[in-house]
Amino acid sequence: MGVDAPEYNRCAGKEAKDRLKQLIFDKKVILKEEEQETFGRSLALVYQNGTLINEIILKEGWGRPDYRKNSQRDILTAAFHEAQSKKVGIWSSLCRISANSTDLTDSTNNCLIKGNIDKNSYKKFYHLPECLHYNEIIIEKDIGERYFCSEAEAIAAGFKKAAGCPN
Numbered sequence: 001m002g003v004d005a006p007e008y009n010r011c012a013g014k015e016a017k018d019r020l021k022q023l024i025f026d027k028k029v030i031l032k033e034e035e036q037e038t039f040g041r042s043l044a045l046v047y048q049n050g051t052l053i054n055e056i057i058l059k060e061g062w063g064r065p066d067y068r069k070n071s072q073r074d075i076l077t078a079a080f081h082e083a084q085s086k087k088v089g090i091w092s093s094l095c096r097i098s099a100n101s102t103d104l105t106d107s108t109n110n111c112l113i114k115g116n117i118d119k120n121s122y123k124k125f126y127h128l129p130e131c132l133h134y135n136e137i138i139i140e141k142d143i144g145e146r147y148f149c150s151e152a153e154a155i156a157a158g159f160k161k162a163a164g165c166p167n
Contacts, residue, residue, distance in 0.1 A: 001033060001034075001035070001043040001044050001045050001054060001066075001068055001070050002045070002054050002058075002065060002066060002067075002068055002070050002072065002073060002076040003054050003057050003058055003063040003064075003065065003066065003076070004063055004064045004065070004066040005017075005020075005057065005062055005063035006062075006063070006090060006095075006142040006143070010141065010142050010143070010144060011090065011094065011095035011141035011142045012062060012089060012090045012094060012095050012142050013142070015062060015089070015094075016057065016062035016063060016089075019057065019060065019062050020053070020057060020062075023048060023053050023056060023057075024046065024048055024053060027048050028048070029046050029047060029048045029053070030046075030047040030048075031044035031045070031046060031047075032044060032045040032047065032071075033045050033070050033071060043068070045070060045071070045072055052072060052075065054072065054076055055072070055075055055076060055079045056079075058076055058079035058080045058083060059079040059082055059083055060083065060088060060089055061083035061084075061086070061087075061088035061089020061090050061091050061092065062089045062090065063080075063089075063090070064080065064090070064142075064143075065077055065080045090140070090142040095140060095141045095142040096138060096139065096140055096141070097138065097139040097141070098138055099135055099136050099137055099138050110149065111147045111148060111149035112128075112129050112147065113126050113127065113128055113129075113147060113148040113149070113150070113151065113153075113154055114126065114127045114134065114137045114139060114145075114147060114148075115139075115144075115145055115146050115147065115148055115154055115157065115159050116137050116139070116145055116162070117140075117143055117144060117145055123160070124157070124158050124159040124160065125159060125160055125161070125162035126148060126151065126154035126155075126159040126160070126161060126162060127162045127165060128151070128161075128165050128166070130165070130166055131162055131164050131165035131166075132163075132164030132165070133162070133164055
């Protein structure tokens with residue numbers, strides 16, 4: 001509860017799962033404020049020896065806050081901000097390619113089209129190098145953003161050309 005970790009097949013998904021396993025596997029935990037989410041999964045505040053595991057996961061950068069109402073929301077939000085400021089986990093170069101990065105390891109073979117997901121609407125947009133805001137786009141691989149080699153490839157993946165791109 002309060003943590004949205006990357007899907008296993010996305011950037012840092014395996015690391016997030018491994019860290020959670022390290023923290024709770026074969027250990028006695030206490031679940032508080034447990035509820036079922038849309039997909040039938042159980043969500044809860046998880047404690048192990050009095051330590052809030054949800055906070056550790058966010059503090060180490062292995063997830064984003066889901067802002068679900070719970071009694072520890074302020075603590076979880078602060079942990080998320082700490083990870084962001086320290087640039088750890090998904091906030092590190094492991095999963096983020098900054099807008100002004102010269103490291104184009106994900107854009108080899110002239111794959112320079114940036115696939116970006118709007119955090120408010122979850123709409124998918126692609127940006128060509130000649131698009132107005134291209135140099136401001138950060139690729140966040142943990143949520144499925146990535147580079148494409150062609151517009152056709154971006155469209156096939158469900159992305160639409162962003163506003164501010166030439167027709």
